[in-house]
Amino acid sequence: MLFADETVCLDHARIMELEQLLGAKTAEDVAIRAMEELSARLAHCETLFQLGKWKDLRKSARSMIAIGDQIGMTSLSLVSQHVVDTIDAQDTTAIAATFYRLLRIGDRSLSDYWDQQNLSG
Secondary structure (H helix, E strand, C coil): CCCCCCCCCECHHHHHHHHHHHCHHHHHHHHHHHHHHHHHHHHHHHHHHHHCCHHHHHHHHHHHHHHHHHHCEHHHHHHHHHHHHHHHHCCHHHHHHHHHHHHHHHHHHHHHHHHHHCCCC
16 A cells, blocks of 8 residues: 655744735635635646546646745646646656655645644634
8 A cells, every 4th residue: 555645834933924915814814715726727627637638637737836935835836837848848757756746645635724724624
């Protein structure tokens, strides 16, 4: 059995910068909207992957780079870039490996970010 438990990297300086720039409440609202959008895009990416729609998957993964960067999800942005790179290389084995890593990192990043921001209640 393969266990894929990866640590994610959140850019705490970026998160604090957002709070200083926008104020705590607005930064929290931005983070919540961004996390909702990332969650939806991850689900959409999964559909695109299953359908083999590489061009659309590339576009969606690319958009997650900017969203992740905006709210300090460094690992998510990096792995999203890896998915884009493997699609550009037309390496289907690498696409599958990096895509499933993106799902793991995405889920973990959303969970850790949520917990860190204490947005759950």
